[in-house]
Amino acid sequence: MRVTAAVVDELGGPFHVEELDLDEPGPGEALVRVVASGICHTDTITRHGDLPMPFPAVLGHEGAGEVVAVGDGVTSVRPGDHVVIGWPSCGTCRNCRDGEPRYCARLGEALCGGGRLLGPRAGQSALRRPDGSQVHSHFFGQSSFSTHALTWADALVVVPSDAPLELLGPLACGIATGAGAVLNTVKPAPGSSLVIYGAGAVGLAAVMAARLSPATKIIAVDRHPSRLELAMEFGATHTIDASQADPVAEVHRICDGPADHALECTGVIPVVRQAADSVGMLGTCVLIGGAPAGAEFALDHLTTLWGKRIVGTLGGSGRSETLIPTLIELHRQGRFPFDRLVRFYDLADIETALQDSHRGEVLKPVLRLTSSPS
Ligand SMILES: [Zn+2]
Ligand SMILES: [Zn+2]
Numbered sequence: 225m226r227v228t229a230a231v232v233d234e235l236g237g238p239f240h241v242e243e244l245d246l247d248e249p250g251p252g253e254a255l256v257r258v259v260a261s262g263i264c265h266t267d268t269i270t271r272h273g274d275l276p277m278p279f280p281a282v283l284g285h286e287g288a289g290e291v292v293a294v295g296d297g298v299t300s301v302r303p304g305d306h307v308v309i310g311w312p313s314c315g316t317c318r319n320c321r322d323g324e325p326r327y328c329a330r331l332g333e334a335l336c337g338g339g340r341l342l343g344p345r346a347g348q349s350a351l352r353r354p355d356g357s358q359v360h361s362h363f364f365g366q367s368s369f370s371t372h373a374l375t376w377a378d379a380l381v382v383v384p385s386d387a388p389l390e391l392l393g394p395l396a397c398g399i400a401t402g403a404g405a406v407l408n409t410v411k412p413a414p415g416s417s418l419v420i421y422g423a424g425a426v427g428l429a430a431v432m433a434a435r436l437s438p439a440t441k442i443i444a445v446d447r448h449p450s451r452l453e454l455a456m457e458f459g460a461t462h463t464i465d466a467s468q469a470d471p472v473a474e475v476h477r478i479c480d481g482p483a484d485h486a487l488e489c490t491g492v493i494p495v496v497r498q499a500a501d502s503v504g505m506l507g508t509c510v511l512i513g514g515a516p517a518g519a520e521f522a523l524d525h526l527t528t529l530w531g532k533r534i535v536g537t538l539g540g541s542g543r544s545e546t547l548i549p550t551l552i553e554l555h556r557q558g559r560f561p562f563d564r565l566v567r568f569y570d571l572a573d574i575e576t577a578l579q580d581s582h583r584g585e586v587l588k589p590v591l592r593l594t595s596s597p598s
Contacts, residue, residue, distance in 0.1 A: 225255075228593075229351070229370035230574050231359055233280045235273050239369070239574045244282070244359055246372055247350040249295035252343045254377040256307060258593045260568070261368035262286030262394035263577055265424075265491075266514060270336065270363070274517045277336040281360035282351060285309075285335075286393035286590075287368025290597050291380070298377040306597070307380040308392050309373060310544030312341060312365025326538045335364050342376055350374040368393065369574065371593050381548045387556070390596050391563050394425070394588055395548045397539060399562050402429030402489065404540015404547055405510050406437060410485045417441035417479045420460075421471070421499050422489035422513060423451035425565050425588040428458055430487050430512075432560050435459025439485075443478055445471045445498075448584055458561070475502040482507055491515040497522065506531040566590050 227246045230239040249255045267283045269275065277283070287309040291301050301307060312334040313325035320328050328334055334341045338360035339349040351359040351367070361367045365379050383392060394400075402425070412418055416439045420427045423446035434442045435458065443462045444455035452463035464474045475483050482504030488496050491513030500509045500523050511534065523534065540547060554560035565587040569577040577589035 225372065227370050227372045228571065229282045229367070230284070230571060231280050231282055232271050235279060236271065237279070241572055241574070243354065244370070245352045245354060246370070247374055249293050249374060250343055250345055251296040252298060252377055253295040254291050254298060254301055254375055254380060255293040256287065256289045256309060256373045256375055256380070257292045258287045258289040258368050258371060258373050259596050260288060260390040260393055260593060261591050262398060263574070263581065263589045263591065264394070264398045266397070268578060269514055269516070274514070275336045276332075277363060278338040278360050281338060281363060282367040282370050283363050284369030285364030285366055286397050287366050287373055288383075288389050288393040288396075289373070289594070290389070292372070294377060300377050301380050301382060305380075305382050306385050306387065306389050307382055308396050308544070308548050309366040309368060309375050310379045310381045310396055310548065311539050312362075312376060312379050314341060315378065323543065324541070325543060326541055337362065340376075341365065364397070369571070369591065379544075381545050383549065383552055387552050388563075390568070390590065390592060391566060392548075392552065393590065394562070394566070395551050396544065398425045398588060399429045399551065400540040400544070400547050401512060401537070402426035402540070403433040403551055403560070404542055405487050405512050405537050406430050406433035408540060408542040408547070409510055409535065409537045410487070410508060412437040412439035412485065414438040415440050416484040417443070418485045418487065419443040419445060419475050419483045419499070419502050420487045420489060421445045421495050423448070423455045424489065426512060427487070427489040428454060428565060428587065429562060430489065431455050431458045431460050432562065436554065436559060441479060441483070443475060443483065451584075472498050472501045484508070485510065487512055489513045493519055493521050500528070500532070500534060503532060504530065508533045508535060511536045562588075568592050
């Protein structure tokens with residue numbers, strides 16, 4: 225079928241909106257009409273080569289929409305279902321079988337192999353230009369900067385038909401990453417303290433999730449006063465402007481010692497060290513933000529020996545089919561107001577959306593691709 229998509233032709237190149245041909249769903253696959261797709265930092269760093277996606281390609285990995293067709297053998301979804309396109313995984317490796325599909329052993333291939341991970345057409349792209357030349361597909365199993373996406377049906381998370389579909393795509397990645405780091409990885413104990421470095425979409429989602437926990441100190445660190453104000457509205461108990469003060473010293477002052485947990489959402493290497501230094505004995509520092517490919521960081525050896533845990537997390541850990549419906553229900557109850565981070569753009573304005581995001585004017589840009597089901 226003919227679709228309209230934003231294509232990146234080469235490493236670092238711009239997005240061009242063009243018409244492409246997309247395969248019909250084969251066994252195990254589903255065709256999703258994408259209503260909207262969030263834009264995530266990972267789309268930007270992939271365009272610049274930090275993930276090894278082959279080009280030309282269609283990026284986008286925060287898609288939500290309506291199932292319009294399914295291939296042979298698909299029973300988990302049917303046409304008309306409203307879905308968020310969840311994290312891709314093989315379903316058969318040890319981590320997948322142990323309930324940790326975010327850490328699928330075939331993750332690299334699943335996220336940026338440029339084609340299908342599974343099924344009779346594994347390895348093949350689903351997209352072509354009208355002249356027949358190949359365009360790589362299946363970025364994070366979806367390539368959602370397109371009016372339609374061909375996905376593995378088991379990766380889809382069915383959502384209530386009265387939920388605001390155009391908002392829900394970011395629950396597959398950016399928003400889930402921040403919230404899941406708190407709810408799945410840290411699981412704050414009563415009275416614990418948490419410091420969140422970086423109050424962008426991921427960090428603010430972490431702040432919102434922390435407010436739903438029994439943590440009593442929620443400290444947001446950023447260099448933009450407007451983001452720190454938002455953090456206070458979303459549940460931070462304290463903020464630190466890192467352009468004005470040494471955040472590690474401030475954390476120790478606020479907590480009367482080190483914090484129990486630090487969440488590093490920036491991917492900026494000196495900030496990784498600050499996050500690690502913000503927690504003490506038996507403390508946990510969670511690495512969330514994506515740094516450039518090949519980046520390394522250093523730690524103080526002695527104070528890390530003191531039972532400190534440095535742990536990475538992808539996509540908020542846990543399972544999409546648990547986390548996404550939970551966040552939708554918390555949003556419906558008014559307890560997880562992530563919609564306040566979102567600004568909508570048309571597909572044709574994708575470069576404007578990226579520039580606005582880069583300048584910090586918008587926290588979570590979302591592209592509208594097709595009309596919302598009524
Ligand atoms: Zn797997
Ligand atoms: Zn993402």
